[in-house]
Amino acid sequence: MENVATSGTTVKTAPYKSSVFLNTLTPKFYVALTGTSSLISGLILIFEWWYFRKYGTSFIEQVSVSHLRPLLGGVENSSSTGLFSSVNGDTEPRTNVAECKVWRNPLNLFRGAEYSRYTWVTGKEPLTYYDMNLSAQDYQTFFLGDTQQLKPEDAVMQKGWRERNPQARIRAAYQAIELNRECAAAYVLLAEEEATTITEAERLFKQALKSAGKDTNLVVYIKRRLAMCARKLGRIKEAAKMMRDLMKEFPLLGMLNIHENLLEALLELQAYADVQAVLAKYDDISLPKSATICYTSALLKARAVSDKFSPEAASRRGLSTAEMNAVEAIHRAVEFNPHVPKYLLEMKSLILPPEHILKRGDSEAVAYAFFHLQHWKRAEGALNLLHCTWEGTFRIIPYPLEKGHLFYPYPGCTETADRELLPSFHEVSVYPKKELPFFILFTAGLCSFCAMLAMLTHQFPELMGVFVKAFFSTLFAPLGFFADKMESFMPSCLWHQLTNV
Numbered sequence: 001m002e003n004v005a006t007s008g009t010t011v012k013t014a015p016y017k018s019s020v021f022l023n024t025l026t027p028k029f030y031v032a033l034t035g036t037s038s039l040i041s042g043l044i045l046i047f048e049w050w051y052f053r054k055y056g057t058s059f060i061e062q063v064s065v066s067h068l069r070p071l072l073g074g075v076e077n078s079s080s081t082g083l084f085s086s087v088n089g090d091t092e093p094r095t096n097v098a099e100c101k102v103w104r105n106p107l108n109l110f111r112g113a114e115y116s117r118y119t120w121v122t123g124k125e126p127l128t129y130y131d132m133n134l135s136a137q138d139y140q141t142f143f144l145g146d147t148q149q150l151k152p153e154d155a156v157m158q159k160g161w162r163e164r165n166p167q168a169r170i171r172a173a174y175q176a177i178e179l180n181r182e183c184a185a186a187y188v189l190l191a192e193e194e195a196t197t198i199t200e201a202e203r204l205f206k207q208a209l210k211s212a213g214k215d216t217n218l219v220v221y222i223k224r225r226l227a228m229c230a231r232k233l234g235r236i237k238e239a240a241k242m243m244r245d246l247m248k249e250f251p252l253l254g255m256l257n258i259h260e261n262l263l264e265a266l267l268e269l270q271a272y273a274d275v276q277a278v279l280a281k282y283d284d285i286s287l288p289k290s291a292t293i294c295y296t297s298a299l300l301k302a303r304a305v306s307d308k309f310s311p312e313a314a315s316r317r318g319l320s321t322a323e324m325n326a327v328e329a330i331h332r333a334v335e336f337n338p339h340v341p342k343y344l345l346e347m348k349s350l351i352l353p354p355e356h357i358l359k360r361g362d363s364e365a366v367a368y369a370f371f372h373l374q375h376w377k378r379a380e381g382a383l384n385l386l387h388c389t390w391e392g393t394f395r396i397i398p399y400p401l402e403k404g405h406l407f408y409p410y411p412g413c414t415e416t417a418d419r420e421l422l423p424s425f426h427e428v429s430v431y432p433k434k435e436l437p438f439f440i441l442f443t444a445g446l447c448s449f450c451a452m453l454a455m456l457t458h459q460f461p462e463l464m465g466v467f468v469k470a471f472f473s474t475l476f477a478p479l480g481f482f483a484d485k486m487e488s489f490m491p492s493c494l495w496h497q498l499t500n501v
Contacts, residue, residue: 038450045447100358100413102421104138105367106257106292107228107264108355111166112195118352126352129164130420135355136161142217143185153179157186170194184211184218191225202229220250224258231265240265260292267296267375276300289407290359291340291368294333299375299382301326306381311388327389332406334393336360339429341390343369344376345383348429354421361414362429363421400432 051059109115111127118126139161144154153176160172170193176186187208195201205226212218227242243262259282266275275296283293305322319327334341339362342348353367376382397403400410410431418428457464 035450035454038447038454041447041450045444100411100417102134102356102358102417103257104135105353105355105357106260107353107367107371109352110192110195110198110201112191112193113198113201115352116166116196124423124425126423127355128421128423131354131356132164139185139189142221143188143215151180153177153183153186157183157189160189166193182211184208184213184215184222187211188218188222188225198229198232202226202233205229216250220246220253220256224256224261228261231261231268236265236268240269240271254287257290260290263292263296264371264375267299267372270378272300272303288359289336291333291337291364292372294336295340295368295372298326298329298333298386299372299379301329302382302385303379306379306385309381309385309388326385327392330386330389331393331396334390335397335400335404335406337365337368338393338400338410338431339365340368341386342429344373345387346373348427351423351426356421358414358417358421360411361421362418365429366422366426 048059115126118124140158144150144158150158156172156176156179160169160176163169163172169189173186173189173194176183185208187204191201191204191208195204205222209219209222209226212222223242223246227239227246230236230242231239240262243258243265247258247262259278263275263278266272266278279293279297279300283289283297301322305320305326309323314323337360343350343365350370350373351366353370354363357364357367376386394400397405397410401412403409415428415430422428453464
């Protein structure tokens, strides 16, 4: 019988011992506990916020999905299967890979004459290593062709394009010229990298054209850059003629988007009829779109009505047919690339455009606005019409990642690619805006709650002590009740054996 009594007493005194332990805790302990909890949750919050701002996702969520979920038997995310998914043993490219294809910027600047000047003045690098590496691959593919039959100077240039240091690339070009005075690719590199003025770059490109012979790729590239030199030097009519001739001579090279260079030159000449003629050819449903195509079309339609457009008058009488066409063109352009309006309206600061762009992404928006902002400013009232109407696009497509209106759904991979293409000092525009992850909100609430408890415990130690004791007593009350019920239902010898263990 003594054993039975002992076991029953042990069970009944468990809640008593916990209450004694709580009574021995001082208010200083509670202040230290809540303060430490607030500090830890605050540090987690800061890290989570930094990670979200840098990578666009929650670190805790990413770790749980990538590492914990597979361990618990969950299905891995489809994004972790790589660039190609296997179906019946065959590899097929995923849709979003094609959507996020990176294109060479048709109006990319000259490194020596333009990008380098920016670096000299600001001390910042306008181009990312990823962007320059893509350019090196372009040059090798475009100029060197078959790597099985490389001449000695071509082998030097192949290595030179891959050099990360600009001076090393320039030295490689001079080494190639020593091997062959007619090495056109070497003169191209010197024009791009060493020439510090557009005039000097033009001279080197002319030398390269003489040495290019019948190499189609070299000839097309050099003539296009010569046309761009003429455009930058103010010889705009000559530049437009060179671009037209190039498009007629090589009509199959439409993927180079030379028509975008022509559109910009014609806009500078204010030859709007010629601009419309180019758009009629390239703004076709069967051809790939770009921000230049969509926004230039919107500019022409806006220009026809913007000088007399008034939001107040339009709200009273309604939109005319011409105004409706202009608004629809703006909505179409904004749906294609929603990042452009903030740059045209100067709500975001511009930077130098990258050498490669992602269609529908922030990189394309930067490149377009950099060259075309002046044309929108020249059309009286065009920016005002854009300001009044562009946000209406988002009411037409409330779920852009799931369903589009005039185009395919907006690709979800643009932010990641744009962060690789644009320099780190530029704040990448994100569309659609991401909601804060749950764990950031949770840690923010936890940090605030713990900080509030710490402050209240410090200010009112006795009152908070009574509150905490009452809280834990209430929390442990079901345990005591459960223990009493278990004692009445279970044999006493079992409790004795459990207590001995």
